[in-house]
Amino acid sequence: MDPHSESAKMASGPKPTPPSTPKTARQQAMALLASADPAQLTEMVDALPVSTAHEIVRPAETGLVMARGRMGGTGSPFNLGEVTVTRCVVRLSSGEVGSAYTLGRNKQHTRNAALCDALWQHPAHTVVIDSMIITPLAEMRDAARHLVKAETAATKVDFFTMVRGDD
């Protein structure tokens, strides 16, 4: 990056909003895998028609990560609190390395997510993983979001102007 434009940005008053870089397909897939329902993901992985043989590079381990936030999305960052995160790295025999970080302590979920990430990177398996796991997960997530939105919308109260009785 050009250092001059960087310093110019820094100098101009309040901090700019961090640019929302478009997520790569792998990032999107990893996010879906991490937020998937653990039982559902296990079923999907068990149903995969491809070999899921792999070795564990870093066994699933649980730790704490400091979650940070920005007030209104633009303020200066502050520490929100620590969250439990489990991470895992696996490697396929063909060499693809998959990793996963998931919230919570479910090691089986993290291993499955890492395995799917590794398989997704394998040129021969990408289509299978996309069609059997990633796309269904994306649909389920969208459906869940719509449901919450619809439920919330149903409770919306419209405050319209009422005629006050003090004439």
Next chain:
Amino acid sequence: MVAPHAATPSLTAALAPGFADPVHDAQRCFRALMQTMARPGTIQAYANETIAPPTPLSRTLAALALTLIDYDTPIWLDPALAQNPAVAGYLKFHTGAPLAETPGDAAFALIGDPAALMPLSNFNQGTLEYPDRSTTLLMHMQTLDAAAQVTLEGPGIKTSQPFGAAPLQPMFWDQLTANNAQFPRGVDVIFAGATGFATVPRSTRITKTEA
């Protein structure tokens, strides 16, 4: 859709498996190391078959490294180990340790070729106020039961303990004698063989065996 790309060869090697059971494997290794630190010059059997570090990092040396090193301890790799970048990648991935720029900045120095070891005075000797800040040397040895080159005496040794390891740089024992003479300052040395390890801490007095 972005075309997925295969992992580069060096990255694949760097991401070789570490301990299968990180907590208990590290505790077992640490226990054996503590035992040999308490009994300088004796060989503690230790073997880990699951660990698969990139060459030329040996299994024993890798197990010691994964046990002792963390993100707080800068490490230095000798030229024999540094020639394969996968070794540094492997250690960084599993321990998070930063690489020291000079041997004097390192908390741990990993030596793949002890026959070409630089003088011990190049490593951090610690200070009189903080002798614990000295470098600990982890050396990859071919044999730990070579013909006795030195006799060890001092804390942890009842009378005397013969010790020999190979390959070593010709002046090594003279350097280590001088190193141990400056106790409490000085480096500690861990010799990692194929099936176990031995140590000569700085508190040990060294006499060269007449050959």
